[in-house]
Every structure is written in C-alpha cells, then in structure tokens.
Amino acid sequence: MIELDNVAYSYGGGELLSGLTLRLAPGSFHFLTGPSGAGKTTLLKLCYGALVPTAGHARLFGEDVRRMDRDAIALSRRRIGVVHQDCQFLDHLSVAENVALPLTVAGEGGGDLEQNLIELMTWVGLKSRADALPPELSGGERQRAALARAVIMSPEVILADEPTGNVDWEMSQRLLRLLVELNRMGKTILIATHDLGLIRSAKTQVQARVLRISNRKLQAAGVDL
Amino acid sequence: MRLLQQTPGVASARALSEQEQQALLEPWFGPDLPLADLPVPQLIEIIEEGDGFDGAGLRLRLQAEVPGAVLDDHTRWRRPLVAAAGKLRLLGAVSILLIAGAVAAMVTLAANAALAANAQVIAVLRLVGATDGFIARAFVRRFTLRALGGATLGALAGAGALLLMPSAGETAGFLTGLSFVGWHWVFPLLVPLLTAAVAFAATAIAARRVLGDLR
Ligand SMILES: Nc1ncnc2c1ncn2[C@@H]1O[C@H](COP(=O)(O)OP(=O)(O)O)[C@@H](O)[C@H]1O
Numbered sequence: 012m013i014e015l016d017n018v019a020y021s022y023g024g025g026e027l028l029s030g031l032t033l034r035l036a037p038g039s040f041h042f043l044t045g046p047s048g049a050g051k052t053t054l055l056k057l058c059y060g061a062l063v064p065t066a067g068h069a070r071l072f073g074e075d076v077r078r079m080d081r082d083a084i085a086l087s088r089r090r091i092g093v094v095h096q097d098c099q100f101l102d103h104l105s106v107a108e109n110v111a112l113p114l115t116v117a118g119e120g121g122g123d124l125e126q127n128l129i130e131l132m133t134w135v136g137l138k139s140r141a142d143a144l145p146p147e148l149s150g151g152e153r154q155r156a157a158l159a160r161a162v163i164m165s166p167e168v169i170l171a172d173e174p175t176g177n178v179d180w181e182m183s184q185r186l187l188r189l190l191v192e193l194n195r196m197g198k199t200i201l202i203a204t205h206d207l208g209l210i211r212s213a214k215t216q217v218q219a220r221v222l223r224i225s226n227r228k229l230q231a232a233g234v235d236l
Numbered sequence: 237m238r239l240l241q242q243t244p245g246v247a248s249a250r251a252l253s254e255q256e257q258q259a260l261l262e263p264w265f266g267p268d269l270p271l272a273d274l275p276v277p278q279l280i281e282i283i284e285e286g287d288g289f290d291g292a293g294l295r296l297r298l299q300a301e302v303p304g305a306v307l308d309d310h311t312r313w314r315r316p317l318v319a320a321a322g323k324l325r326l327l328g329a330v331s332i333l334l335i336a337g338a339v340a341a342m343v344t345l346a347a348n349a350a351l352a353a354n355a356q357v358i359a360v361l362r363l364v365g366a367t368d369g370f371i372a373r374a375f376v377r378r379f380t381l382r383a384l385g386g387a388t389l390g391a392l393a394g395a396g397a398l399l400l401m402p403s404a405g406e407t408a409g410f411l412t413g414l415s416f417v418g419w420h421w422v423f424p425l426l427v428p429l430l431t432a433a434v435a436f437a438a439t440a441i442a443a444r445r446v447l448g449d450l451r
C-alpha cells in the first residue's frame with residue numbers, strides 16, 4: 012500500500028534519513044520509534060506524500076509520489092487517514108464539523124454519513140462534546156477527535172504521529188484499543204511513538220512489528236525492546 | 237429679413253415677438269419692464285443649416301443695407317466651452333481607467349492578506365484532502381461576491397447622485413448635463429460586473445500562489 016524504496020530525505024542540511032526501505036502490507040500493524048528528533052514525523056510525511064524524498068522512491072498505492080500531481084496527492088489523502096502530531100483543527104468549527112471536514116472537502120455529505128458521524132463520535136467517546144470548539148477540548152479529547160477525523164473517510168491506512176503524546180496512561184490505553192480495533196477491521200496501521208510502554212502493551216493485543224530509526228536508518232527493533 | 241432668408245446657410249430667420257424678448261430680458265430687469273418704452277432692439281433669431289453661413293460676408297451686406305443691424309454669432313463663444321466639455325469627458329474616461337486599476341490592486345492586496353491570515357485554515361484543508369480547486373473556489377467565491385456587493389452599492393449611490401443632478405434640459409445646457417441619457421444607463425450597471433470580474437481574477441491568482449507553497 013505504502014512503499015519506501017531506498018529513500019533519503021534532507022531538509023537542506025545533512026541527510027536526516029537515508030537508505031530507508033519500508034513496505035506497509037495491507038492489514039499490518041507497525042510501530043515506528045526512535046528518540047525525539049530522529050525523524051519519525053518526517054518519515055510519516057514521506058508516507059503520505061507531504062514530503063517528496065530527496066533520493067529513492069516513495070509509492071502510495073503503487074504510484075510514485077514524484078509523478079503525482081497536486082490533485083492526486085489530495086485524493087490519496089482521502090485513502091490515508093493521518094493523526095497529526097499537533098492535531099490541527101479549524102478552531103472556528105465545532106468538533107463534529109472538524110471530524111466531518113474530510114467529507115466536506117471531498118464534496119460528500121448526506122443522511123447516511125450523518126449517521127456514520129454520530130456513530131464515530133460515539134465510538135471515540137466524544138458524542139457529548141460534538142458541539143464544543145476544539146480549543147475547549149482536553150489533550151485526550153483532541154487526540155480522539157483527530158483519530159475520528161482520520162478514519163471518517165474509511166481509509167485503508169492510518170498513520171498516527173504520537174497519538175498518545177500528551178495524554179495520561181489511561182487515555183493512551185484507550186486510544187491504543189481504538190487503533191487495535193481498527194486493525195482488526197482490516198486497516199493498515201503505522202504509529203510513531205517514543206512511548207515504549209505503549210508498544211509493550213500493544214504487543215499483548217496485536218501482532219505488531221516495531222521499527223526504530225537510529226543513525227538515519229530504519230532497523231527492526233528486537234523483541235526485547 | 238428677406239436678405240437673411242436669401243443668405244446661403246441660413247435655415248430660418250424669425251423676428252422674436254415682444255413676449256419672447258420680454259422673457260429673455262426678465263431675468264436681468266424683472267417682470268415689470270415696460271419694453272415698449274425702451275429702445276430695445278428687435279432681435280432676429282437665425283438658425284444655421286449645413287456648413288453655416290459666411291459671417292463676415294453677411295456682416296458686410298447687413299452694414300450696406302440695414303446700417304443698424306448687428307450680427308452676433310453665438311458659436312464664437314460657445315466653441316471653447318464645447319472643447320472644455322470634450323476634455324471633461326476624456327478626463328472622466330481616464331479616471332474610470334485609474335479607478336479600475338486601483339480596484340484591481342486593492343482587491344488583490346485584500347485577497348492576499350486574507351489568504352495569508354487563513355494560511356492555517358488552508359493548510360488544514362489541504363491536510364484533510366482538499367484539492368486546490370476546492371480551496372480556491374471557496375475563497376474566490378467569497379471575494380467575488382463581496383466585490384459584487386460592494387460595487388453594486390457604490391454604483392447605486394453613484395447613479396442616485398446623478399439622478400439628483402440638474403437634468404440636461406434646454407436651459408441647463410451641455411455643461412451641467414452630466415447625467416446619463418437613455419441607454420447610457422447601462423454603464424453604471426457594468427461597474428459591479430466588471431469589479432466582480434476583477435476580484436475573481438485577482439483572488440484566483442492569489443489563491444494559487446498561496447497554495448503553491450503548500451504540498
Ligand atoms: N520543516 C523543517 N525544516 C527543517 N528542519 C526540520 C523541519 N522539520 C523537522 N526538521 C528537523 O528534522 C529533524 C527530525 O524532525 P522530526 O521528523 O519531527 O523528528 P521526530 O518526529 O522523530 O521528533 C529535527 O532535527 C527537526 O529539527
């Protein structure tokens with residue numbers, strides 16, 4: 012679904028990532044870890060076409076990112092749900108409207124989807140907060156709203172960047188359960204996190220592969236972590 | 237009279253009646269003027285036709301045959317005024333061009349500012365899968381409608397002001413006749429449409445530029 016083939020990336024200085032090869036197979040569950048500043052967010056951006064590799068090839072659903080025009084990139088974002096590290100909501104819209112935003116910009120809407128939205132809000136436990144504005148949400152609520160927005164288009168792949176970044180343990184377990192549930196429904200999941208505890212508890216629920224960025228390269232992390 | 241009627245270029249020559257003379261003098265001397273008691277000369281109205289008459293020749297002949305007659309050619313003092321009116325019209329056309337340019341610049345600046353202020357919104361829209369077309373349309377529509385509304389109000393106010401101007405009647409003459417006549421009223425209707433078109437183009441260009449920086 013998403014393939015990185017000998018990819019390198021640099022923001023202009025030295026190479027941040029180099030010689031990366033990664034294949035996200037349908038239905039797989041991956042963790043991406045590494046110290047802060049290692050390039051996890053950068054790698055995820057390469058995976059959803061926000062960045063173009065400075066060397067090598069990135070392919071989204073078989074199409075080389077370098078050959079995709081802007082509209083193709085936009086359309087691919089409807090098939091890849093992204094939970095961004097900083098969430099990024101439109102603060103003047105309600106939580107429900109923010110969650111439905113991908114539908115709005117895709118020009119979709121209507122009774123059926125309305126029901127979907129309510130179910131989704133219930134699933135992430137935000138039904139009672141649907142009319143709140145994003146700045147009124149707690150950290151955990153924001154992360155769950157971001158997850159709801161990432162999955163509303165029924166994407167095949169979900170990329171989550173530090174989805175448990177600033178929430179307590181209880182909430183991070185709850186978010187993890189949601190992601191595991193999505194994986195059981197057949198979605199491909201990639202979670203970037205530096206929270207090793209989260210990875211450990213995930214391993215009891217799902218068969219997950221752990222990748223670590225170190226020395227600009229991607230390595231399969233050992234079972235011991 | 238006969239002499240005037242025989243002069244080539246004269247369409248008609250007609251002696252003004254006493255009432256008409258009185259009406260002409262009234263603004264200056266008041267209505268109670270006893271015209272009969274005053275040595276007011278008899279006025280004869282001459283209306284030109286074709287290329288007009290030979291003023292100098294007519295004057296000479298009048299002098300020979302009717303020594304008291306004076307020929308007063310109105311076109312002589314009217315000509316600079318007609319020229320001034322023409323200049324005024326040119327000035328108007330140039331100002332319209334300048335105003336159109338200023339509107340385009342203003343709308344472009346406003347669109348750029350609004351798009352910059354909304355850069356965050358645009359980035360989010362882009363992140364959740366909005367195409368450039370969707371984003372540009374959303375902003376272009378808003379700006380075009382706004383420009384259309386503003387220009388319509390402006391055009392209505394302008395047309396209203398012109399309606400209040402003295403009408404270009406016979407007495408007012410061509411200098412005060414700034415109002416539109418007949419089909420010329422189409423022009424103020426064009427103003428909002430042209431402004432909207434300018435706003436549309438300016439916003440579309442500005443939106444594309446902001447989006448170009450964003451993947
Ligand atoms: N837009 C950017 N321009 C320049 N440098 C950047 C940019 N984004 C990130 N970096 C740098 O790249 C490195 C990796 O960043 P990031 O991918 O966010 O790491 P992580 O998500 O693992 O913490 C950091 O040193 C960061 O400062």
Ligand SMILES: [Mg+2]
Pocket residue numbers: 051052053096172173
């Ligand atoms: Mg990061």
